[in-house]
Amino acid sequence: MNLLNITTYRHRNLLMNDPYRPGYHFAAPGDYAYPGDPNGAFFADGVYHLMYLYYNHDTNAYHWGHQVSRDLLHWQQRPDALTSDDYDKGCYSGGAFLDEDGTAYLTFWKFPARDPAVDLSGIGMACSRPPYDHWERMNPIAINATRWGILDVEIDGKTVQLGCADPSNIWKADGMYYMQLGNLCVLNEYRRREDAPDFYRGNWTELFRSRDLKTWEFVHRFYDRPHIGEGDWPDASEDDMCPSFLPLYDAPIDGKPTGKWLQLFISHNKGCQYMVGTLENEKFLPEVHGRMTWRDKSFFAPEALVDDRGRQIMWTWLVDNIHDDLQRFGWSGVFSFPRVLWWQDDCLHMAPAQELEQLQHHHQCFTGTKTPDLPVKNGESVRIKTLWKPTEAACGLKVRCDGKNGEHTALYYDRAAGKLVMDTSASGAETKKICEEAPLTLADGEELALDVFIDHSVIEVYANDRQAICRRVYPTEPAAAMGVSLIGDPAAALQIDAWEIAPTNQF
Numbered sequence: 147m148n149l150l151n152i153t154t155y156r157h158r159n160l161l162m163n164d165p166y167r168p169g170y171h172f173a174a175p176g177d178y179a180y181p182g183d184p185n186g187a188f189f190a191d192g193v194y195h196l197m198y199l200y201y202n203h204d205t206n207a208y209h210w211g212h213q214v215s216r217d218l219l220h221w222q223q224r225p226d227a228l229t230s231d232d233y234d235k236g237c238y239s240g241g242a243f244l245d246e247d248g249t250a251y252l253t254f255w256k257f258p259a260r261d262p263a264v265d266l267s268g269i270g271m272a273c274s275r276p277p278y279d280h281w282e283r284m285n286p287i288a289i290n291a292t293r294w295g296i297l298d299v300e301i302d303g304k305t306v307q308l309g310c311a312d313p314s315n316i317w318k319a320d321g322m323y324y325m326q327l328g329n330l331c332v333l334n335e336y337r338r339r340e341d342a343p344d345f346y347r348g349n350w351t352e353l354f355r356s357r358d359l360k361t362w363e364f365v366h367r368f369y370d371r372p373h374i375g376e377g378d379w380p381d382a383s384e385d386d387m388c389p390s391f392l393p394l395y396d397a398p399i400d401g402k403p404t405g406k407w408l409q410l411f412i413s414h415n416k417g418c419q420y421m422v423g424t425l426e427n428e429k430f431l432p433e434v435h436g437r438m439t440w441r442d443k444s445f446f447a448p449e450a451l452v453d454d455r456g457r458q459i460m461w462t463w464l465v466d467n468i469h470d471d472l473q474r475f476g477w478s479g480v481f482s483f484p485r486v487l488w489w490q491d492d493c494l495h496m497a498p499a500q501e502l503e504q505l506q507h508h509h510q511c512f513t514g515t516k517t518p519d520l521p522v523k524n525g526e527s528v529r530i531k532t533l534w535k536p537t538e539a540a541c542g543l544k545v546r547c548d549g550k551n552g553e554h555t556a557l558y559y560d561r562a563a564g565k566l567v568m569d570t571s572a573s574g575a576e577t578k579k580i581c582e583e584a585p586l587t588l589a590d591g592e593e594l595a596l597d598v599f600i601d602h603s604v605i606e607v608y609a610n611d612r613q614a615i616c617r618r619v620y621p622t623e624p625a626a627a628m629g630v631s632l633i634g635d636p637a638a639a640l641q642i643d644a645w646e647i648a649p650t651n652q653f
């Protein structure tokens with residue numbers, strides 16, 4: 147056995163012996179996916195393409211890894227889509243676009259050229275034809291920044307700083323191509339100060355357009371910073387980065403267009419969130435805002451696509467990893483499970499992609515149980531669906547329970563507070579101690595439907611297809627933390643079903 151095979155064998159064992167490595171959530175196959183944003187997602191000819199940002203230690207640069215799947219479950223590694231060479235040090239995040247002729251395009255925030263006379267960073271593009279295994283960078287770059295993440299332009303005789311980072315996916319309308327650019331570096335330039343000019347405070351993106359995907363011109367800000375009524379709209383400290391802009395449909399599968407568009411994005415200080423609105427005269431008009439993380443930014447960097455069944459499907463990077471996971475386990479980087487988004491009854495709905503059902507086996511039914519403890523077959527890889535009758539008392543589940551040391555993660559609905567809760571304060575010494583609370587109001591008499599799935603360190607909980615929380619936890623003794631129990635009166639549980647979930651990751 148040569149040295150290369152020995153190294154591969156040892157790395158494979160590191161992955162297999164990691165008790166926190168997910169079995170069916172997308173996990174980076176190796177190296178350091180931090181930042182580990184999902185990027186460049188698109189659907190073509192029955193195949194889902196998903197890129198992931200990672201730091202390649204062989205080239206000492208940021209690459210886009212590339213994986214493909216036909217079922218959203220089993221992913222095959224393809225050659226890296228974006229790499230580095232003598233020209234620059236790689237790239238950060240961006241999006242993807244499939245044109246009518248079958249050519250796919252990637253947009254990305256590129257690092258400065260090693261020769262500053264060439265470019266000072268900006269927005270790069272790459273293109274590929276089926277089967278999309280090899281990508282060619284397009285030169286010159288699409289938009290050349292004045293400095294890192296910022297483009298200085300003259301508007302009405304005045305120099306204005308535009309955001310020039312994290313391009314969105316491209317979309318096409320009336321023969322014109324459009325993309326957004328994120329504003330993080332402009333906010334950082336002004337230190338997010340309260341005395342900064344109002345023009346440079348808060349979240350916005352810049353809209354650019356092109357007729358040929360080569361020459362791009364600035365149009366205007368894509369939307370005005372919203373100040374709409376009451377609610378938790380972004381404040382002046384929040385940027386808009388990693389934007390994804392796609393149409394919404396009215397059902398989780400085979401839906402019809404609603405005329406609404408979904409802007410997924412992050413602020414670097416508060417994580418993943420969204421706005422829903424309309425697109426009129428090259429301007430986005432936000433009407434609804436919501437968050438997907440509330441206490442920190444653990445749910446981060448959204449990426450989405452629309453497939454041939456009219457499904458908008460998103461992934462995020464879960465940033466609440468163990469800080470030294472690369473050194474301990476030889477890898478870093480996990481995505482949330484594919485989440486389907488649709489617009490119905492003036493509300494953004496969400497649910498795990500139905501492909502998850504293909505992995506379910508060993509069905510157990512605990513309906514009518516008299517005790518809170520549920521003897522599930524595999525407490526570290528399980529899906530549990532519960533239906534509760536309306537009650538004022540909190541109801542839900544404790545999962546990854548270790549009776550010996552009292553560790554557990556609590557997932558429940560607090561009707562009085564109108565909140566879906568995930569409490570990780572007793573989830574293990576290396577777990578981030580957070581009691582995350584997502585707003586959720588049920589109608590009078592409405593039953594509570596909780597859909598919980600556990601994948602080693604990843605826990606996701608959905609409620610009534612209208613709210614969800616996803617985090618990672620790290621039990622001190624993973625092999626012992628297999629217990630599941632009910633929170634609330636067992637008699638209030640109308641239905642309890644559990645399935646073991648088969649792994650799909652090779653290691």
